[in-house]
Amino acid sequence: MSILIKGVLLNDAVTDVYIEKKEIKQIGTDLQVQADQVIDGKRKALIPGMVNAHTHAAMTLFRGFGDDMPLMPWLEQKIWPNEAKLTREDVYWGAKLACLEMIKSGTTTFFDMYHKFEATADAVEEMGLRTLLSGACFDHFKPELAERSKRENERLIAETDKYSERIQYSVGPHAIYTVSGELLQWIHGFAAEHSVPIHLHLAETEGEVQDSVKQFGLTPVRYLHKLGLLSPRLIIAHGLYIDDDEISMLADHGVKVVHNPASNMKLASGIQFKFSEMRKAGVTVALGTDGCSSSNNLDMIEAMKLASLLGKAWRKDPEAVPAGEIFQAATEAGASAIGLKAGRIAEGYLADLCLVDLHIPAFTPNHNFISNLVYAANGSCVDTVICNGKILMQDKKVPGEDEIMEQTARLAYKLVGKA
Numbered sequence: 500m501s502i503l504i505k506g507v508l509l510n511d512a513v514t515d516v517y518i519e520k521k522e523i524k525q526i527g528t529d530l531q532v533q534a535d536q537v538i539d540g541k542r543k544a545l546i547p548g549m550v551n552a553h554t555h556a557a558m559t560l561f562r563g564f565g566d567d568m569p570l571m572p573w574l575e576q577k578i579w580p581n582e583a584k585l586t587r588e589d590v591y592w593g594a595k596l597a598c599l600e601m602i603k604s605g606t607t608t609f610f611d612m613y614h615k616f617e618a619t620a621d622a623v624e625e626m627g628l629r630t631l632l633s634g635a636c637f638d639h640f641k642p643e644l645a646e647r648s649k650r651e652n653e654r655l656i657a658e659t660d661k662y663s664e665r666i667q668y669s670v671g672p673h674a675i676y677t678v679s680g681e682l683l684q685w686i687h688g689f690a691a692e693h694s695v696p697i698h699l700h701l702a703e704t705e706g707e708v709q710d711s712v713k714q715f716g717l718t719p720v721r722y723l724h725k726l727g728l729l730s731p732r733l734i735i736a737h738g739l740y741i742d743d744d745e746i747s748m749l750a751d752h753g754v755k756v757v758h759n760p761a762s763n764m765k766l767a768s769g770i771q772f773k774f775s776e777m778r779k780a781g782v783t784v785a786l787g788t789d790g791c792s793s794s795n796n797l798d799m800i801e802a803m804k805l806a807s808l809l810g811k812a813w814r815k816d817p818e819a820v821p822a823g824e825i826f827q828a829a830t831e832a833g834a835s836a837i838g839l840k841a842g843r844i845a846e847g848y849l850a851d852l853c854l855v856d857l858h859i860p861a862f863t864p865n866h867n868f869i870s871n872l873v874y875a876a877n878g879s880c881v882d883t884v885i886c887n888g889k890i891l892m893q894d895k896k897v898p899g900e901d902e903i904m905e906q907t908a909r910l911a912y913k914l915v916g917k918a
């Protein structure tokens with residue numbers, strides 16, 4: 500399969516882009532190539548597909564359920580009792596809806612952590628996206644649950660080969676308040692042995708820090724350091740309560756951090772994400788939405804705006820979190836966090852791309868495309884999405900979208916009742 504995108508805006512110039520199989524093969528003006536499919540890039544801009552580096556895909560089922568609560572009561576009273584009732588079918592359709600929403604708003608890769616791995620994997624396989632999918636790990640400090648998590652992750656990693664290259668496995672210990680130090684250390688060894696990432700919630704709330712100091716005598720980052728868990732394989736979601744020495748620890752060990760501005764604000768977890776300190780220290784900072792009950796959508800263009808405005812507001816500095824830097828966090832940083840040759844438009848890179856419709860008010864006038872994308876637009880400006888060289892959406896239409904919305908709404912109402 501080959502695709503030629505003709506006359507598209509790329510970095511302020513009009514150019515052609517030729518895709519062969521899953522790769523960007525050639526970029527230049529007036530390319531003379533034969534392609535199976537030609538896309539007219541007129542009045543469109545080309546951007547890398549975005550990388551949503553922290554999601555719980557099937558939580559689309561809980562959109563608008565359990566609003567306006569802080570993290571722990573929300574999890575304990577609303578989310579966990581309902582997650583215990585989830586069937587494989589629920590997770591499959593919830594994940595399909597998440598994929599649909601991500602495609603429609605320009606995400607081509609997401610890092611997910613949820614229950615029923617195979618159901619999400621099947622959904623992603625069918626929808627054509629790319630994912631780093633975590634096998635969930637909880638033990639609630641009970642040895643028998645730790646053993647169950649270990650056996651389950653050994654089974655899942657062995658099974659990941661049956662999926663396409665678009666589905667990569669990672670281990671997903673939920674958090675330090677639900678996973679024992681013993682299981683965390685086992686996970687570290689397991690991840691090193693299999694060279695896979697670890698995806699974990701960390702330093703998300705003040706309460707988590709206080710409990711960590713009370714229970715382990717250390718703040719969350721220092722506790723993980725003591726356990727020997729800091730490594731380039733570790734991806735931490737949130738990282739809101741991290742001091743300067745801890746930032747140095749993360750940088751020294753190559754730990755990656757995912758900022759989730761919508762969820763941090765909605766759960767009132769906090770605002771003071773240290774974006775510039777982390778970047779200056781050399782920490783890879785990616786961007787995520789978190790799940791649909793705390794964000795309440797998966798729109799990475801909206802997430803860029805929130806991250807940028809929030810960063811400026813709490814710092815009282817309009818130069819904090821500039822549009823170009825947050826765009827890099829939403830694309831290249833996420834891809835590089837997992838060693839994926841994506842997130843950039845260059846020859847030899849994966850053809851994970853989006854065409855943005857410029858013929859809308861948000862891009863008029865278009866003095867500065869990245870400024871308009873981050874500050875003026877939202878996910879609905881995405882017109883066409885290509886992942887792994889395959890077109891997933893064209894002219895804002897994704898095949899099967901009506902069925903996905905109908906099925907998911909039906910299952911969600913059955914699960915939690917009509918709001």
Ligand SMILES: CSC[C@H]1O[C@@H](n2cnc3c(O)ncnc32)[C@H](O)[C@@H]1O
Pocket residue numbers: 555570574578579582612613614635636671672673674700703762789790793
């Ligand atoms: C291991 S499955 C994922 C687990 O995480 C829960 N979750 C969703 N959002 C958050 C968050 O912001 N902090 C902590 N845990 C979260 C989700 O409901 C699943 O139970």
Ligand SMILES: [Zn+2]
Pocket residue numbers: 553554555700736789790
């Ligand atoms: Zn989360």
